[in-house]
Amino acid sequence: MGKQNRDGGWPYVRGSSWTEPTAYAVMALLAAGETEPAKRGLRWIRATGRPDGGWPPKAGVDQSTWVTALVALLPPEQLGASAHARAIAWLLETTGRESTLTYRLREWLLGNPRPPEQEFPGWPWIPDAAAWVGPTSLAVLALDKEYRRRPLPAIRERIDSGRRFLQARMCREGGWNHGSVRALGYESRPYPETTGMALAALRGIRSPGTERGLAVARRFLGECRSADALNWLRLGLLAHGQLPADYCHPVGVENRTLPDMSLGLLVEAEKGRDFFLA
Amino acid sequence: MVSIVRAPVYDQRLYETVRRMVEEHGPEVRGRRVVLKPNLVEFEPESSINTHPLLVHAAFEAFRAMGAASVRIAEGPGHRRNTLDLADAAGYFKTVPCFEDVFTDLNLDDVTRVRPARQFSRLGALYLPNTALGADLLVSMPKMKTHHWVGATLAMKNLFGVVPAGIYGWPKNVLHWAGIHESIADLHAVFPRQFAIVDGIVGMEGNGPIQGTPKRAGVLVAGGDPAAVDATCCRIMRIEPFKIVYLQLASGGESHITERNIRQIGESLSAVATPFELIPEFRWLRMENS
Numbered sequence A: 001m002g003k004q005n006r007d008g009g010w011p012y013v014r015g016s017s018w019t020e021p022t023a024y025a026v027m028a029l030l031a032a033g034e035t036e037p038a039k040r041g042l043r044w045i046r047a048t049g050r051p052d053g054g055w056p057p058k059a060g061v062d063q064s065t066w067v068t069a070l071v072a073l074l075p076p077e078q079l080g081a082s083a084h085a086r087a088i089a090w091l092l093e094t095t096g097r098e099s100t101l102t103y104r105l106r107e108w109l110l111g112n113p114r115p116p117e118q119e120f121p122g123w124p125w126i127p128d129a130a131a132w133v134g135p136t137s138l139a140v141l142a143l144d145k146e147y148r149r150r151p152l153p154a155i156r157e158r159i160d161s162g163r164r165f166l167q168a169r170m171c172r173e174g175g176w177n178h179g180s181v182r183a184l185g186y187e188s189r190p191y192p193e194t195t196g197m198a199l200a201a202l203r204g205i206r207s208p209g210t211e212r213g214l215a216v217a218r219r220f221l222g223e224c225r226s227a228d229a230l231n232w233l234r235l236g237l238l239a240h241g242q243l244p245a246d247y248c249h250p251v252g253v254e255n256r257t258l259p260d261m262s263l264g265l266l267v268e269a270e271k272g273r274d275f276f277l278a
Numbered sequence B: 001m002v003s004i005v006r007a008p009v010y011d012q013r014l015y016e017t018v019r020r021m022v023e024e025h026g027p028e029v030r031g032r033r034v035v036l037k038p039n040l041v042e043f044e045p046e047s048s049i050n051t052h053p054l055l056v057h058a059a060f061e062a063f064r065a066m067g068a069a070s071v072r073i074a075e076g077p078g079h080r081r082n083t084l085d086l087a088d089a090a091g092y093f094k095t096v097p098c099f100e101d102v103f104t105d106l107n108l109d110d111v112t113r114v115r116p117a118r119q120f121s122r123l124g125a126l127y128l129p130n131t132a133l134g135a136d137l138l139v140s141m142p143k144m145k146t147h148h149w150v151g152a153t154l155a156m157k158n159l160f161g162v163v164p165a166g167i168y169g170w171p172k173n174v175l176h177w178a179g180i181h182e183s184i185a186d187l188h189a190v191f192p193r194q195f196a197i198v199d200g201i202v203g204m205e206g207n208g209p210i211q212g213t214p215k216r217a218g219v220l221v222a223g224g225d226p227a228a229v230d231a232t233c234c235r236i237m238r239i240e241p242f243k244i245v246y247l248q249l250a251s252g253g254e255s256h257i258t259e260r261n262i263r264q265i266g267e268s269l270s271a272v273a274t275p276f277e278l279i280p281e282f283r284w285l286r287m288e289n290s
Helices: A019-032 A035-048 A067-072 A081-093 A101-109 A133-149 A153-168 A192-201 A208-223 A227-239 A258-268 A270-277 B013-025 B053-065 B083-089 B157-162 B173-177 B180-190 B226-237 B245-251 B280-285
Strands: B002-006 B033-038 B070-075 B103-105 B111-114 B126-129 B137-141 B143-147 B151-153 B194-205 B213-223 B264-266
Touching: A019 A035, A019 A067, A019 A258, A019 A270, A067 A081, A067 A133, A081 A133, A081 A153, A133 A153, A133 A192, A153 A192, A192 A208, A192 A227, A208 A227, A227 A258, A227 A270, A227 B083, A258 A270, B002 B013, B002 B226, B013 B053, B013 B194, B013 B213, B033 B053, B033 B157, B053 B070, B053 B137, B053 B194, B083 B103, B126 B180, B137 B157, B143 B213, B143 B226, B151 B157, B151 B226, B151 B280, B157 B180, B173 B180, B180 B245, B194 B226, B213 B226, B226 B245
Parallel strands: B002 B264, B033 B070, B033 B137, B070 B103, B137 B194, B143 B194
Antiparallel strands: B002 B213, B111 B126, B143 B151, B194 B213
């Protein structure tokens, strides 16, 4: 709470307010029952929403981005129903550039075959760029939560295609890199953060690929010394009931940023995990 | 002017080597703000993927000794989100005293929207970090590496790290859609006051900038014109600089990168030339094939 800026938002470390740390801080405070600072954070979030329904990474940036998925993870009764609905609508309308009609038509006219991994639309970090594992995982988590409230076919369709996007981008050895499974013939290697995020988004999906991903996540969990990575790995393993019962958070791993700390608190508490996995 | 200095290993002698190297060029830094921009990519302290922290600290001390009002280290990695964890794993916390006090994560810095002085890509205006924009001298400190999209990644390509991933994402994919070479040239045009020190002590060859293999070249290359520094590095790596598109774009008429137009001091190119292995798609870049 001491890190909250006067405008109601939070910085990553210090300085001006950004959407990502503010969304995570609000979730952590709501889970802890600290409603007053959370309300100020929610006011900041509502005030920074853009006319297209999305959210910018920070106030003053005139572009809606992936952080809209984090806003959509906030409860509509806290954020406000209309702001929440706009966030969901923005997510439903947003895809990676490689999935747009214009791009596909251009590629077809040029005679370029469509790579199998581009068959299913995912989400980009920022519109007009390609879809990636991180923003796709967050968007799937937000839409999955929304589908439990409003089981609409349009939401189901994007969840399913987002999950297929993730499954198509699983590294050969298991787990997930940021994007393609290979570049110029070289296999991409999995990262802990993206592996945890993708596993969380694939909750309920049982497949040999998911099992390989879980094995990679368990290996990373024993090796990794980054708070952000460990948070996502735990969440990913929890989503599949696979977090080892004797797991102990390693000593000496520092929370470098506010999202590190907030996400850590959320993963620790059942109420916190509900923001992602309820 | 571009200088080439032999530096066989990462040890304490680097402090003296870098101090002399920078003083020889004499950039005006007294009372000015200097920002050192290393290349941090992956959590692999023993590999040749990141700019070595000892070199960065040697530059830090050199600019301070020359009277800079402030010297900061700043980087915005394109792949991994947790920059401080990455810097820790790369050895920066151990090597640079009070590292967190002198470091800025460019991915999460406050930003200003700017339009490059010369525009080669379709990017238009770009949000860039205030720490980099406010520098009186931006010192690009890349690793000497081959690159699987552009052939070689050196001082100019290293400026991709100033583009804030907090705005554009990890990786900074908008730059790829706008044209990698063109975006490099755009960024070069945004920062008129630059210096470059290239870590070629152990570089990377093959499938760089991430999955390549270490290549010992045993040199540092420095100068006030990043295009000339990069062209010199290419010649050391036995890559034809005129075949690197971003060098052609940024050098405007190629005069900056023509060998006879670069005043070179220190070791001769022939004495330090170390052919870097290229992936098959880029073997046509070899000087021998020109």
